[in-house]
Amino acid sequence: xxxxxxxxxxxxxxxxxxxxxxxxxxxxxxxxxxxxxxxxxxxxxxxxxxxxxxxxxxxxxxxxxxxxxxxxxxxxxxxxxxxxxxxxxxxxxxxxxxxxxxxxxxxxxxxxxxxxxxxxxxxxxxxxxxxxxxxxxxxxxxxxxxxxxxxxxxxxxxxxxxxxxxxxxxxxxxxxxxxxxxxxxxxxxxxxxxxxxxxxxxxxxxxxxxxxxxxxxxxxxxxxxxxxxxxxxxxxxxxxxxxxxxxxxxxxxxxxxxxxxxxxxxxxxxxxxxxxxxxxxxxxxxxxxxxxxxxxxxxxxxxxxxxxxxxxxxxxxxxxxxxxx
Amino acid sequence: xxxxxxxxxxxxxxxxxxxxxxxxxxxxxxxxxxxxxxxxxxxxxxxxxxxxxxxxxxxxxxxxxxxxxxxxxxxxxxxxxxxxxxxxxxxxxxxxxxxxxxxxxxxxxxxxxxxxxxxxxxxxxxxxxxxxxxxxxxxxxxxxxxxxxxxxxxxxxxxxxxxxxxxxxxxxxxxxxxxxxxxxxxxxxxxxxxxxxxxxxxxxxxxxxxxxxxxxxxxxxxxxxxxxxxxxxxxxxxxxxxxxxxxxxxxxxxxxxxxxxxxxxxxxxxxxxxxxxxxxxxxxxxxxxxxxxxxxxxxxxxxxxxxxxxxxxxxxxxxxxxxxxxx
Numbered sequence: 005x006x007x008x009x010x011x012x013x014x015x016x017x018x019x020x021x022x023x024x025x026x027x028x029x030x031x032x033x034x035x036x037x038x039x040x041x042x043x044x045x046x047x048x049x050x051x052x053x054x055x056x057x058x059x060x061x062x063x064x065x066x067x068x069x070x071x072x073x074x075x076x077x078x079x080x081x082x083x084x085x086x087x088x089x090x091x092x093x094x095x096x097x098x099x100x101x102x103x104x105x106x107x108x109x110x111x112x113x114x115x116x117x118x119x120x121x122x123x124x125x126x127x128x129x130x131x132x133x134x135x136x137x138x139x140x141x142x143x144x145x146x147x148x149x150x151x152x153x154x155x156x157x158x159x160x161x162x163x164x165x166x167x168x169x170x171x172x173x174x175x176x177x178x179x180x181x182x183x184x185x186x187x188x189x190x191x192x193x194x195x196x197x198x199x200x201x202x203x204x205x206x207x208x209x210x211x212x213x214x215x216x217x218x219x220x221x222x223x224x225x226x227x228x229x230x231x232x233x234x235x236x237x238x239x240x241x242x243x244x245x246x247x248x249x250x251x252x253x254x255x256x257x258x259x260x261x262x263x264x265x266x267x268x269x270x271x272x273x274x275x276x277x278x279x280x281x282x283x284x285x286x287x288x289x290x291x292x293x294x295x296x297x298x299x300x301x302x303x304x305x306x307x308x309x310x311x312x313x314x315x316x317x318x319x320x321x322x323x324x325x326x327x328x329x
Numbered sequence: 330x331x332x333x334x335x336x337x338x339x340x341x342x343x344x345x346x347x348x349x350x351x352x353x354x355x356x357x358x359x360x361x362x363x364x365x366x367x368x369x370x371x372x373x374x375x376x377x378x379x380x381x382x383x384x385x386x387x388x389x390x391x392x393x394x395x396x397x398x399x400x401x402x403x404x405x406x407x408x409x410x411x412x413x414x415x416x417x418x419x420x421x422x423x424x425x426x427x428x429x430x431x432x433x434x435x436x437x438x439x440x441x442x443x444x445x446x447x448x449x450x451x452x453x454x455x456x457x458x459x460x461x462x463x464x465x466x467x468x469x470x471x472x473x474x475x476x477x478x479x480x481x482x483x484x485x486x487x488x489x490x491x492x493x494x495x496x497x498x499x500x501x502x503x504x505x506x507x508x509x510x511x512x513x514x515x516x517x518x519x520x521x522x523x524x525x526x527x528x529x530x531x532x533x534x535x536x537x538x539x540x541x542x543x544x545x546x547x548x549x550x551x552x553x554x555x556x557x558x559x560x561x562x563x564x565x566x567x568x569x570x571x572x573x574x575x576x577x578x579x580x581x582x583x584x585x586x587x588x589x590x591x592x593x594x595x596x597x598x599x600x601x602x603x604x605x606x607x608x609x610x611x612x613x614x615x616x617x618x619x620x621x622x623x624x625x626x627x628x629x630x631x632x633x634x635x636x637x638x639x640x641x642x643x644x645x646x647x648x649x650x651x652x653x654x655x656x
Binding site for chain 1: 495498499500502503506507510511583587590591594595596597607610614617618622625626629632633636637640641644
């Protein structure tokens with residue numbers, strides 16, 4: 005286990021380093037932020053002074069080195085636009101995004117797992133076929149369009165739910181949360197469901213495939229033959245084996261939920277990191293873009309690491325196979 | 330796409346080995362699919378036709394492609410002819426009647442008095458053009474890289490697969506967004522971004538199929554006969570990797586169209602002068618709150634129908650071409 009952990013940690017560190025170089029060089033290639041930030045009337049001396057104060061006159065390597073030095077001090081540079089710490093700006097917006105993403109994941113499991121199990125247990129029934137047809141539609145619908153339709157139906161026509169912002173928030177542990185107030189929950193439902201829809205379809209398909217495999221397997225037949233209640237066989241024996249691929253995929257998908265939150269946040273005016281990055285890209289606010297991407301990369305690497313470790317605990321063959329090879 | 334042509338293909342004499350007879354036409358997926366008059370293809374076609382959903386999807390897809398190609402002839406008006414636009418026509422609800430009771434704008438007009446039906450047909454063309462061309466280029470790039478990795482193995486293989494794994498661990502929308510932020514707007518730019526996003530899927534698929542083929546005797550035999558590496562890879566092995574490649578290509582074109590629409594909606598994709606369905610939906614977003622639903626709704630329905638049609642076809646192709654399900 006130790007060597008497995010060490011190897012994975014080393015890999016993760018390398019990915020982080022490689023991505024930081026890629027992101028930095030990539031962002032460096034984007035048009036000149038000075039043109040966006042400085043008014044055309046500014047004198048040459050003014051321009052020169054601002055360029056120097058932002059450190060844009062130094063070479064790419066010098067800028068990268070000072071960036072990495074800053075990162076180890078927890079400093080990703082100051083936002084060109086907001087004039088405050090870029091990482092602070094992102095961490096300030098992060099709870100809103102995480103709240104949305106976690107709600108979406110919870111929704112996708114609450115809705116997807118039972119439906120997928122039903123479809124797996126009765127694959128040829130009308131119900132099973134309808135669930136699968138529904139999941140194809142769910143896969144096909146572009147997130148942003150579903151968001152528009154949700155707003156149109158529930159906010160514009162029915163007027164049941166609000167369509168913009170986070171609503172009333174409560175401060176717990178120094179962070180503002182929406183899901184603890186009734187108004188906040190009402191604001192959360194539409195965006196969370198919008199973000200969850202694609203994952204619901206995914207969970208349905210994975211669960212159904214896993215259930216069909218499990219029900220056809222020897223251990224399930226043996227358990228039934230032994231006289232265990234079918235209910236217990238499905239809920240304990242089969243479900244456990246279904247959960248392994250589900251944990252992996254959902255863990256990996258959490259990152260993509262954060263990424264797709266960019267779309268949902270834009271539609272529902274949810275004040276999270278996604279909205280921030282879209283705004284930052286349009287004004288070429290380099291420190292914020294770099295900091296956002298690095299936070300996302302770190303998150304992905306961590307998620308991959310956690311999934312791998314969880315996986316190796318759930319299925320010892322992975323760990324042993326990794327250690328001997 | 331071009332379904333009737335499949336039937337008209339001349340039947341290749343059976344006594345010739347299939348590998349040789351179809352060789353001349355190998356290279357693109359389309360010709361390989363249509364040209365293979367041998368039994369596996371016919372069998373697949375028969376299975377495909379047996380499924381009503383798949384046939385429905387295929388017919389729908391054919392109609393949509395037809396509509397997109399002949400948009401000029403089919404559209405009631407040219408939505409981008411600025412001289413024909415009249416602001417008096419702006420924001421007409423669908424089916425608004427003229428003085429004499431006739432209907433000019435079947436699906437209403439947008440904020441500039443543009444006929445929505447016409448704009449949608451033109452938009453569909455842009456969407457399909459971007460989706461298909463990025464898919465085809467990504468397929469060529471990805472398949473080449475994948476098969477080379479599988480053929481040579483060793484450090485080339487592990488190097489390529491590391492990059493593929495790294496890229497696939499990031500969601501495509503994020504990668505595409507960053508790329509478009511770097512590249513700027515334009516049809517060529519978005520196609521490039523989509524190719525970079527998609528090639529890894531093809532590379533991974535082709536590599537895993539090619540690894541199986543690599544260890545088979547016919548590859549060994551071909552190498553022993555002194556046939557060069559390139560023909561062995563691209564004439565012999567690639568053909569046997571086609572089934573999973575066809576499935577992934579169908580699915581990827583659908584997701585490319587969806588991704589392009591999403592990026593355009595965020596204002597990152599296409600320029601305003603060449604709106605795809607995504608940009609049309611985005612334009613309608615501003616009017617949505619005041620209940621003028623048609624500007625966003627109908628392009629969205631068209632987009633959805635297109636993607637569902639592609640997914641229906643892709644889903645059943647996967648069932649047919651997946652040997653694991655045939656046990």
